[in-house]
Amino acid sequence: MAAQHDLPLGELMNADLVRAWRRGAVALAVPAAFFLLLGLACVRGAAWRTWGNHRAPGVVISLNLSHNRGTQPTIEYAVGGKTYKFQTAGNYPAERFAMGQNVTVLYSADRPDFGMLDSFGELWPLPIGLSVVGLALAALAWKARSGLHPALHGLCSFGLVVLGALAGMTVFCLLCVKGGLEIFAGAPRLVTFLGGVLLFFGTVPVAACGAVALWQRYVPARCPRCSGPMRGQHVGRQLIYTCSDCGQRG
Numbered sequence: 001m002a003a004q005h006d007l008p009l010g011e012l013m014n015a016d017l018v019r020a021w022r023r024g025a026v027a028l029a030v031p032a033a034f035f036l037l038l039g040l041a042c043v044r045g046a047a048w049r050t051w052g053n054h055r056a057p058g059v060v061i062s063l064n065l066s067h068n069r070g071t072q073p074t075i076e077y078a079v080g081g082k083t084y085k086f087q088t089a090g091n092y093p094a095e096r097f098a099m100g101q102n103v104t105v106l107y108s109a110d111r112p113d114f115g116m117l118d119s120f121g122e123l124w125p126l127p128i129g130l131s132v133v134g135l136a137l138a139a140l141a142w143k144a145r146s147g148l149h150p151a152l153h154g155l156c157s158f159g160l161v162v163l164g165a166l167a168g169m170t171v172f173c174l175l176c177v178k179g180g181l182e183i184f185a186g187a188p189r190l191v192t193f194l195g196g197v198l199l200f201f202g203t204v205p206v207a208a209c210g211a212v213a214l215w216q217r218y219v220p221a222r223c224p225r226c227s228g229p230m231r232g233q234h235v236g237r238q239l240i241y242t243c244s245d246c247g248q249r250g
């Protein structure tokens with residue numbers, strides 16, 4: 001007990017600081033786990049498509065060209081004497097496909113209508129992207145246990161705005177979009193419109209600003225000079241961090 005009383009003020013404050021940093025690590029670990037699980041599920045899906053599906057010859061029957069977004073071709077294929085068609089999920093450069101071009105289609109035996117173009121670009125970008133985001137967040141969460149450098153802390157601020165907006169968007173969609181809860185189903189058009197607008201602005205910006213405000217309020221950055229807590233403050237459009245122990249700015 002005596003030893004604790006002898007601790008200098010700075011050391012006592014360190015305990016709070018460590019707690020604040022752990023809180024930050026948890027705040028980053030939650031979306032990290034979410035993205036990693038989602039990424040894993042998508043990797044599993046893509047692997048199942050690649051190695052577990054049957055292959056059939058297909059042919060490009062329409063290019064669906066658009067001026068600025070390239071092509072999203074429609075592909076026709078036949079399984080067991082029945083013809084099916086689908087449009088690719090991804091956009092491709094206009095010169096990648098031609099009418100009548102032969103391609104390979106993936107389909108599962110129990111859902112032959114659920115065809116997919118056999119290409120890396122169709123299968124893997126989403127699972128890889130989600131996994132990379134998850135791993136990056138996990139690495140940040142690990143590092144955040146002992147405080148983040150102001151530059152990384154600022155980067156997390158920006159990331160949390162995006163994640164907050166995505167979370168808000170998800171809530172908005174769950175409530176309003178067809179197939180969700182459809183809280184405005186059967187309401188007059190004006191009510192649906194105004195309610196939708198209000199709900200949109202009540203979820204997306206609030207979640208985005210709320211996430212970053214909580215982050216800045218409860219999780220300080222780590223001063224590169226004295227390892228003290230640094231608080232971020234918006235000066236114009238810039239985020240400036242100032243150390244409350246040594247006054248270092250970054």
Ligand SMILES: [Zn+2]
Nearest residue numbers: 223226243246
């Ligand atoms: Zn400092």
